[in-house]
Amino acid sequence: MKGLKKKIDSVKPQFEKGGKFSKLHSVFDGFYTFLFTPNETSRSGVHIHDSNDSKRTMIIVVLSLIPCCLFGMWNVGLQHALATGDPDHSLFHLFFYGFWAVLPQILTAYIVGLGIEFVVAQIRGHEIQEGFLVSGILIPMICPVSTPCWMLAVAVAFAVVFAKEVFGGTGYNFLNVALVTRAFLFFAYPSKMSGDNVFVSLGGVHAVDGYSGATPLGQLAASTTGKIDVLGVTGDPLSYADMFFGFYPGSWGETSTFCILIGLVILLATGIASWRIVLSGVVGGFFMALLAHNFATPLYPVTYLSPLEQLSLGGFAFAIVFMATDPVTACRTNTGKYIYGFLIGAIAIIIRCYNTGYPEGAMLAVLLLNCFSALIDYCVVNSNINRRLKRATVKN
Amino acid sequence: MAEKIRIKKGFDIPLAGMPSSIVTDDRLTSLFAISPDDFPGPVWKAVVKPEETVNAGDPLLVDKATGKVRLVSPVAGRVKEVHRGERRHIEYVSVSKDGDPQPVNFGNNMKGNEAKEAILASGLWAMMRQRPFDIVPDPEVAPRDIFVTAFDSAPLAGELLSDSLAKWLEAGLETLASLTAGKVYLGIKAGSNISSKAAEVYEFEGPHPAGNVGTQIAAIKPVNKGETVWTLDAVTAAKIGKLVKTGEADLTTTVALTGPDVKDPHLISTFVGASIDSLIKDALVKEEGVRIISGNVLTGTRVRKDGFLRFPYRQITVIDEGDDADEFMGWASVNPGKFSVKRSFPAFLRGFSKPFHFDARIKGGHRAMILSGEYDKVFPFDIYPEFLLKAIMAKDIDKMEKLGIYEVAPEDFALPEFVDTSKIELQKTVRDGLDYLRKELS
Structure with missing residues (x-):
């Protein structure tokens, strides 16, 4: 590696102030620090540092998303094969169908998002920050497989600029960037974001008889007859195992609760995600789903789902594990995290059950609580302040 | 029986280079210096000129506002230099040791105000700190309480109190008790057998920062707005005891020479402000690419080889500078020698009981606060x-x-x-x- 380092060091001056490519300084620096850990040593305060940095943290999150991502690609292929009656169900055939179907989305998200990050970093004279490495993979995973790339590009640009960069970049945003992208798509292009025709990639092939591309929650939301069985794309009822392992249509990265659990194990084992948020989120969702299930009514067919089905279907598990735990937009106090997680879980299920206009409530619940996280922290911190005031002799 | 307090939040960094208990006498050092930057709060004024002869205990610097708080010469000899930096800011005053020491005597068996004046004049006052602001205490303000810590839990710190000083501790605590209307609290390491009648003793167990006086205050009686407390270590308290009883300002110190780049980590007995190069002579594994820290790796001051021992004058740590490491894709490393308290690196698998080699790199880029609860x-x-x-x-x-x-x-x-x-x-x-x-x- 010494040779490579020497080579890069030799072109470095051209990227510095006054150099030929000084306009690309941030980009160069981004790649440079990606390849070689900076040799900067401490100037003040402690003389030694923990090895964990922002890059490592983000990479661990991306790593924890890989099981969901790979399964999602395979599942896109599976749903396509089922819908079109393709008899070839071999692993690689299905996987590569899905891989090619979602690759343009992933590339679009990264190119647009990172492009904006590079430009902003250069204008501000900052280092390039790694936050979008995670957002860039999260965004396609929570979108329908048939989302056009231009829509995705517009939404990513909107979210990165207006949800993140205007507030100062990674670490200063108060809304989750991936979910703002999703919300923008949802409200700007509703016909491409919900309904029966967006969650399965047919790839121009005619579907088999009896095909329906509606997601389980979409079927329930649209039901007018009360309790119904949720069906797969070919019209067979879905078992609980299908729901848990994710063999049904949906936003392609978030259907498999099993793969999400693998990701959760990675995040909790490395201590990157807060177990408090995940635990209280699951408790909140379970509690609300149980309540809804006990008072199930034909008016709101989703309430017939059992709590476990509620937790396994749709984007609930994905939102709790990967969205609610975003440390920048979540509560920062431990007490606050319990409240924050619980409310996300409960509100996601409330929206899902009692607002038939929105088949899934996880996105809106997380965004809503993003807005309230600072308020929750404020209350928690204030109790600390009051405790301090109480023991003080000098008041004011 | 002292009340026991268990500190749960904290961490003992497993840095290599723990000192042995062997104490060697420093016979080499002839140059000593006092740096006013180590004593925040007062504006310091030099009261000596180069080539002037001083005794051990004579003032080198006094605080401009009251003239009461002093920093004194640790040895007898001649003032070598009043070194000034930018805008005539005094960086240090150095004294070369010369001739027989004839320490200043500040009186004996002193009490009350007499004792306070002696502490101020002997330079021991400046070794105390006050909260709020973490500065040298203002002699005009009476403290609510005084907190004394009897152990240092920082990485590679040596034993704080030597036997020869320990016998003066009680006298020191008595003197301190006379300076406050409140109490004197003594924080000791769980299991050590220090007792006191003059002070209220609390035992602390748990990882660093259990030995930090701030941790002990927070656990015993936090500082509120409008209150002032003084803090000091047991070494200073014992020296105060020795001062009020015998009139001698003890300016010796035991320095722990520690760290992964020290051949044979051990203790050295010398005077405060000793020059670094004589203390580390022939003691390092390598001469280039090292960072010499006066103090511990967490709070110490980086010094050059021609620099001096800095307050609190009890430890030198030498680690790799590491600025030539050129680590390829460090963020992807699975090297178990890369230390992290988090489990995002495999270091936790080998356990933290085996020491690690650290260098001075910050190992990442500066970012906004992202993770919470760290x-x-x-x-x-x-x-x-x-x-x-x-x-x-x-x-x-x-x-x-x-x-x-x-x-x-x-x-x-x-x-x-x-x-x-x-x-x-x-x-x-x-x-x-x-x-x-x-x-x-x-």
Whole structure:
């Protein structure tokens, strides 16, 4: 590696102030620090540092998303094969169908998002920050497989600029960037974001008889007859195992609760995600789903789902594990995290059950609580302040 | 029986280079210096000129405002230099040891005001700190309480109190008790058999920062707005005891020479402010590419080979500078020798009982505060550190007060700074915040 380092060091001056490519300084620096850990040593305060940095943290999150991502690609292929009656169900055939179907989305998200990050970093004279490495993979995973790339590009640009960069970049945003992208798509292009025709990639092939591309929650939301069985794309009822392992249509990265659990194990084992948020989120969702299930009514067919089905279907598990735990937009106090997680879980299920206009409530619940996280922290911190005031002799 | 307090939040960094208990006498050092930067608070004025002859205990610098607080020469000899930096700021006053020491005698069996004057004149006063602001105590302000810590839990720290000093501790605590209407609290390491009648003794167990006096204050009786407490270590307390009984200002010190780049880590007995090069002569594994720290790796001051031992004069740590490491894709490393308290690196698999080699790299880029709850795990105070730090960065005095700035000193933020993923200079932030607050409130 010494040779490579020497080579890069030799072109470095051209990227510095006054150099030929000084306009690309941030980009160069981004790649440079990606390849070689900076040799900067401490100037003040402690003389030694923990090895964990922002890059490592983000990479661990991306790593924890890989099981969901790979399964999602395979599942896109599976749903396509089922819908079109393709008899070839071999692993690689299905996987590569899905891989090619979602690759343009992933590339679009990264190119647009990172492009904006590079430009902003250069204008501000900052280092390039790694936050979008995670957002860039999260965004396609929570979108329908048939989302056009231009829509995705517009939404990513909107979210990165207006949800993140205007507030100062990674670490200063108060809304989750991936979910703002999703919300923008949802409200700007509703016909491409919900309904029966967006969650399965047919790839121009005619579907088999009896095909329906509606997601389980979409079927329930649209039901007018009360309790119904949720069906797969070919019209067979879905078992609980299908729901848990994710063999049904949906936003392609978030259907498999099993793969999400693998990701959760990675995040909790490395201590990157807060177990408090995940635990209280699951408790909140379970509690609300149980309540809804006990008072199930034909008016709101989703309430017939059992709590476990509620937790396994749709984007609930994905939102709790990967969205609610975003440390920048979540509560920062431990007490606050319990409240924050619980409310996300409960509100996601409330929206899902009692607002038939929105088949899934996880996105809106997380965004809503993003807005309230600072308020929750404020209350928690204030109790600390009051405790301090109480023991003080000098008041004011 | 002393009350036992268990500190749960904290961490003992497994740094290689623990000192043995062998003490060698320093016979080499002939140059000593006192650096006023080590004593924040007063504006210091030099009262000696180069080539002037001084005795051990004669003042080198006095505080400009009252003239009462002094920094004294540790040895008898001639003033070599009053070294000034930018804007004539005094960086150090050095004295070369010369001739027989004839220490100044400050009186004997002193009590009350007489004792206080002696402490001020002997330079021991400046070895104390006050909270709020973590500065040399203002002699005009009576403290609510006085807190003394009898152990150092920082990485590779040696034993604090030697046997020869321990016998003066009780006398020192008695003297301190006479300087406050409140109490003197003595924080000892769990299991050590120090007892005291003059002070209320608390046993502390748990990881660093259990030995930090700030941690002990937070656990015993936190500082509130409008209150002042004094803090010091048991060495200074014992020296105060020796001073009031015998009139001698003890300016000797035992320095632990530690760290992965020291051949044979051990203790050295010398005087405060000894020059570094004679202390580390032939003691290092290598001569180039090292960082010499006077103090421990968390709160110490980086010094050059031609520099001097800095306050609190009890440890030197030598580590690799590491600025030539050129680590390829360090963020992807699975090297078990790369230390992290988090389990995102495999270091935890080999366990933290085996020592690690650290270098001085910050190992990442500077970022905004991203992860939450990192600091809290190593910060044993009833304070929300992230919120306090943000208030300091925003220079919001009202919020700083409410969130507890009067209770903290920069050293309390050393461990949070060590574990920080975003590599923010927390101790510097807190120091700046305290200075800003003091300026605004005066």
